[in-house]
Amino acid sequence: xxxxxxxWGRLTLPGKVVFTLIPVLLAATVGLVAxxxxxxxxxxxxxxxxxxxxxxxxxxxxILLITIPTAxxxxxxxxxxxxxxxxxxxxxxxxxxxxxxxVVHGLKVLMKEDFTPxxxxxxxxxxxxxxxxxxxxxxxxxxxxxxxLFAQDLNLxxxxxxxxxxxxVVGLLMAGWSSYNKYSLLGGLRAAAQVVSYEIPLTxxVVGLxxxxxxxxxxxxxxxxxxxxxxxxxxxxPLGALIFFIAATAEANRTPFDLTxxxxxxxxxxxxxxxGMRFGxxxxxxxxxxFIVSALFVTLFFGGWNAxxxxxxxxxxxxxxxxxxxxxxxxxxxxxxxxxxxxAAPVWLASSRIKGWQALIVGFVLANLFIxxxxxxxxxxGLDWVAGIVWFLGKTYVFxxxxxxxxxxxxxxxxxxxMDFAWKWLLPASLLNLFVTAVAIVVFxxxxxxx
Amino acid sequence: xSFLSGLVPGLGIVKGMSLTLRxxxxxxxxxxxxxxxxxxxxxxxxxxxxxxxxxxTLKCETCFQCAQACPIECIDMGGIxxxxxxxxxxxxxxxxxxxxxxxxxxRSGRTVPDPAYLPFAPVDLGALDTILEEHxxxxxxxxxxxxxxxxxxxxxxxAALKRISHLTGAWYAMIYGTASFYGxxxxxxxxxVEQAAAVTAHRPPEADYVTALQAALGRSAGRxxxxxxxxxxx
Numbered sequence: 001x002x003x004x005x006x007x008w009g010r011l012t013l014p015g016k017v018v019f020t021l022i023p024v025l026l027a028a029t030v031g032l033v034a035x036x037x038x039x040x041x042x043x044x045x046x047x048x049x050x051x052x053x054x055x056x057x058x059x060x061x062x063i064l065l066i067t068i069p070t071a072x073x074x075x076x077x078x079x080x081x082x083x084x085x086x087x088x089x090x091x092x093x094x095x096x097x098x099x100x101x102x103v104v105h106g107l108k109v110l111m112k113e114d115f116t117p118x119x120x121x122x123x124x125x126x127x128x129x130x131x132x133x134x135x136x137x138x139x140x141x142x143x144x145x146x147x148x149l150f151a152q153d154l155n156l157x158x159x160x161x162x163x164x165x166x167x168x169v170v171g172l173l174m175a176g177w178s179s180y181n182k183y184s185l186l187g188g189l190r191a192a193a194q195v196v197s198y199e200i201p202l203t204x205x206v207v208g209l210x211x212x213x214x215x216x217x218x219x220x221x222x223x224x225x226x227x228x229x230x231x232x233x234x235x236x237x238p239l240g241a242l243i244f245f246i247a248a249t250a251e252a253n254r255t256p257f258d259l260t261x262x263x264x265x266x267x268x269x270x271x272x273x274x275x276g277m278r279f280g281x282x283x284x285x286x287x288x289x290x291f292i293v294s295a296l297f298v299t300l301f302f303g304g305w306n307a308x309x310x311x312x313x314x315x316x317x318x319x320x321x322x323x324x325x326x327x328x329x330x331x332x333x334x335x336x337x338x339x340x341x342x343x344a345a346p347v348w349l350a351s352s353r354i355k356g357w358q359a360l361i362v363g364f365v366l367a368n369l370f371i372x373x374x375x376x377x378x379x380x381x382g383l384d385w386v387a388g389i390v391w392f393l394g395k396t397y398v399f400x401x402x403x404x405x406x407x408x409x410x411x412x413x414x415x416x417x418x419m420d421f422a423w424k425w426l427l428p429a430s431l432l433n434l435f436v437t438a439v440a441i442v443v444f445x446x447x448x449x450x451x
Numbered sequence: 452x453s454f455l456s457g458l459v460p461g462l463g464i465v466k467g468m469s470l471t472l473r474x475x476x477x478x479x480x481x482x483x484x485x486x487x488x489x490x491x492x493x494x495x496x497x498x499x500x501x502x503x504x505x506x507x508t509l510k511c512e513t514c515f516q517c518a519q520a521c522p523i524e525c526i527d528m529g530g531i532x533x534x535x536x537x538x539x540x541x542x543x544x545x546x547x548x549x550x551x552x553x554x555x556x557x558r559s560g561r562t563v564p565d566p567a568y569l570p571f572a573p574v575d576l577g578a579l580d581t582i583l584e585e586h587x588x589x590x591x592x593x594x595x596x597x598x599x600x601x602x603x604x605x606x607x608x609x610a611a612l613k614r615i616s617h618l619t620g621a622w623y624a625m626i627y628g629t630a631s632f633y634g635x636x637x638x639x640x641x642x643x644v645e646q647a648a649a650v651t652a653h654r655p656p657e658a659d660y661v662t663a664l665q666a667a668l669g670r671s672a673g674r675x676x677x678x679x680x681x682x683x684x685x
Contacts, residue, residue, distance in 0.1 A: 081475065084474070084475045084479070085471040085472075085474050085475045086474070087474055087477060087479055087480075088479065088481065089479050089481045092483075139684075290537065404471065405471060406468070407474075408471050409464075409467045409468050409471040410464065410467065
């Protein structure tokens with residue numbers, strides 16, 4: 001007994017914690033395994049019976065989780081791209097090329113004090129960031145990322161998207177109203193005025209496209225654009241695409257329409273009184289919105305996950321690694337080794353100054369890159385969702401870059417210019433687009449079917 | 452192209468976007484300073500250049516930082532300052548620190564409460580012109596001119612010295628040298644001299660006590676022992 005007590009006394013605090021946790025974890029694991037073994041089959045049966053619900057819950061969770069790295073990536077992109085445009089270097093300290101700086105920002109925000117000002121309405125104040133972030137995440141539910149890779153294929157997808165997008169205004173207004181601060185209130189009111197005004201041209205600009213597509217389902221709209229890039233709706237709806245892009249910029253509160261949080265005028269708008277992770281939610285929602293708006297733009301006008309050309313033409317590579325049997329195991333064991341030597345040999349032979357171990361390191365890296373390229377190419381050709389997500393994300397980030405690029409270039413418009421532009425230019429233009437499209441459809445169908 | 456930019460809406464946006472895109476791909480010249488240090492000579496201070504603003508006036512604010520940092524003391528500030536007042540900065544670079552404070556005050560828009568500027572106040576030059584007429588504007592009779600000027604004004608104002616330099620053709624610096632060589636010529640009004648004497652006369656009683664003590668002890672206060680050259684000055 002004394003030996004055990006002595007040993008226990010010698011342990012440091014982390015050691016004591018670990019030694020306490022290990023048996024607890026072991027017991028819990030054993031218990032969990034036992035529970036799964038006993039009632040597992042029935043649980044699986046229940047899940048299998050309710051597959052749509054399970055699928056939706058999993059998809060919603062995944063969507064919620066991928067918004068975080070997306071926001072991190074876009075925040076980093078914004079810092080770096082605008083810095084490069086300003087002839088600066090930008091973030092370069094944390095991670096490769098400073099790419100982890102936005103993660104550090106996130107951690108910083110997480111550690112700050114969560115503060116509610118005196119006079120604020122605590123319930124509304126607390127729920128406002130949740131509503132804003134929820135609106136962003138819920139909009140993402142209907143975006144088709146790849147063939148078969150979407151949370152829900154609503155037949156009202158586009159309408160749902162605009163409805164949920166309008167929900168974020170409620171959050172902004174809640175934040176502005178409950179903060180008990182004139183700048184917040186101004187920001188909230190600006191947000192309401194701006195987003196409500198721009199929602200009209202935004203919605204009207206896609207009505208022409210809906211007439212063409214004959215559906216509101218985003219997945220079906222993407223499928224309609226399959227084939228060559230000339231089948232994309234941008235070539236049939238150029239005016240609609242332009243109006244949509246401008247109005248979407250205003251919807252996402254991005255420069256030059258970032259009046260809701262014009263920091264040089266009204267501090268930070270609706271987010272003035274927010275600190276800590278509540279502010280972080282607003283901040284994240286803004287960047288998730290940039291992604292969503294770009295994704296929707298790509299989905300509607302740039303073919304979604306379709307490649308711009310129908311490639312590869314012999315579209316199938318029927319290769320099942322499992323058919324190799326024991327050969328697969330040998331392949332996994334031998335091929336990397338062989339490839340390392342194969343790639344190391346020319347490096348070693350190239351110069352007498354390169355030592356053998358250096359050549360081996362280079363060969364190892366090259367062999368890994370080669371294997372990754374091969375596997376990537378196989379996945380791209382063999383799995384249509386890999387190709388789809390590559391094209392979708394590639395196109396989306398082109399437009400994310402465009403938003404950042406615009407932020408690095410354009411100054412902010414005045415509120416009266418903003419309203420004038422929405423009501424006097426965008427709204428008539430979107431109506432014109434709608435009428436021209438409708439007339440064109442009527443003319444074409446009557447020509448085709450005969451009088 | 453310039454008339455098009457007014458007609459086509461959004462052309463300015465396109466121009467701006469293309470500019471930022473070009474900047475995006477341009478190589479950046481930033482030196483990662485604490486890790487990387489550019490190999491420059493120890494006395495390198497960058498390229499010195501006087502810049503002009505868009506109205507064609509000098510941007511120099513006479514902050515004296517360049518003169519103060521000049522390693523071989525080759526920069527001297529002079530000429531017209533930002534308020535249009537004439538000032539010759541004459542003296543050692545050590546005094547530039549004080550002048551920088553002056554300059555900051557001047558740039559702030561307030562009047563500079565500096566007695567050093569009093570000698571530069573303009574004076575009535577009628578008497579001086581008569582004196583110069585009498586001396587035939589002859590720089591060789593400079594001492595006589597200066598004495599007559601001091602008799603007329605009570606001292607030698609800077610404005611008068613400038614006028615003499617202008618009309619006789621002698622360099623200001625040489626006139627200043629001549630004037631400062633002779634003890635009976637002065638640059639301040641005699642009132643200032645009298646004031647200084649009055650201040651010296653108003654010594655506190657402690658000073659008299661210390662003097663008396665020093666006389667009694669035969670050594671100066673504040674020093675231990677009879678060091679070299681410690682005779683009581685009083």
